Amino acid sequence: MNYLLQGAKHKLISGLREKGIFDENVLSAFEKVDRHKFIESCLWRKAYEDRPLKIKCGQTISQPFTVAFQTQLLQIQKGDKVLEIGTGSGYQAAILSAMGAKVYSVERFEELFIDTSKFLEEIDHKIFTFFGDGFNGIPQFAPYDKIIVTCGAPNIPLPLLEQLKITGMMVIPVGENTQKMIRVLKTSKNDFIEEMFGNFIFVPMLKNTETI
Ligand code: SAH
Numbered sequence: 001m002n003y004l005l006q007g008a009k010h011k012l013i014s015g016l017r018e019k020g021i022f023d024e025n026v027l028s029a030f031e032k033v034d035r036h037k038f039i040e041s042c043l044w045r046k047a048y049e050d051r052p053l054k055i056k057c058g059q060t061i062s063q064p065f066t067v068a069f070q071t072q073l074l075q076i077q078k079g080d081k082v083l084e085i086g087t088g089s090g091y092q093a094a095i096l097s098a099m100g101a102k103v104y105s106v107e108r109f110e111e112l113f114i115d116t117s118k119f120l121e122e123i124d125h126k127i128f129t130f131f132g133d134g135f136n137g138i139p140q141f142a143p144y145d146k147i148i149v150t151c152g153a154p155n156i157p158l159p160l161l162e163q164l165k166i167t168g169m170m171v172i173p174v175g176e177n178t179q180k181m182i183r184v185l186k187t188s189k190n191d192f193i194e195e196m197f198g199n200f201i202f203v204p205m206l207k208n209t210e211t212i
Helices: 003-018 024-032 041-046 064-073 091-098 110-123 158-163
Strands: 081-085 102-107 127-131 144-149 164-174 179-188 191-200
Touching: 003 024, 003 064, 024 064, 024 091, 064 091, 064 164, 064 179, 064 191, 081 091, 081 158, 091 102, 091 110, 091 127, 102 110, 110 127, 144 158, 158 164
Parallel strands: 081 102, 081 144, 102 127, 144 164
Antiparallel strands: 164 179, 179 191
16 A cells, blocks of 8 residues: 555544544554545545545545444444445445454445445455345344444434344434434343434435436
8 A cells, every 4th residue: 555545544543543432443444444445546645534525426435533433332343243324435334344243234326336346345255235225224134233324314214223133233323414323222122222422414314226
């Protein structure tokens, strides 16, 4: 890897530490996964700045701090089965996979699904990608130890609560223009504990699929 990008990556990781990311497994996944590979080369010089960047279909690769924060909230263990809603560039999925999780990720834009699936296959065979509407989850592989939603949801979709394992956790940003980060712990079939972790801004979670 180019030494300028390598230096920028180390600076990003120490910045994440200063902003409150303490889980060493999360930080070492940031070390292992090259964010610049997930975006177009004209944006590489910005790849390790702590901000979201444009990808295809009017979507974004989330800000590194947001990726780190959501991942840290999930307390990922090796072997966890994780459902991600919003594959996008595949960066968040790759971070989870680098931590030893088995990742199932769903995307509603067919073009993003096709391109990102191909790319993820090239770099990491452990990620299973799906084209579909994340409001429905992926029932055929449920239950999941963890669920991560990477788009701003209008509410907490019921199918996702159902597909979460008892003792499992879901992290989901909920709200219209800005979102509150919510962590849901499933304590029994019908019992959940919710915690709130500050405001974030995500692209919206939209119903149905788009073929473009
Ligand atoms: N995790 C991604 C973030 C991409 S932005 C990354 O690391 O790059 C959020 C993504 O969620 C977008 O690609 C958007 O198309 C997708 N999305 C929005 N609504 C969705 C839905 N209902 N089902 C699945 N994906 C959805």
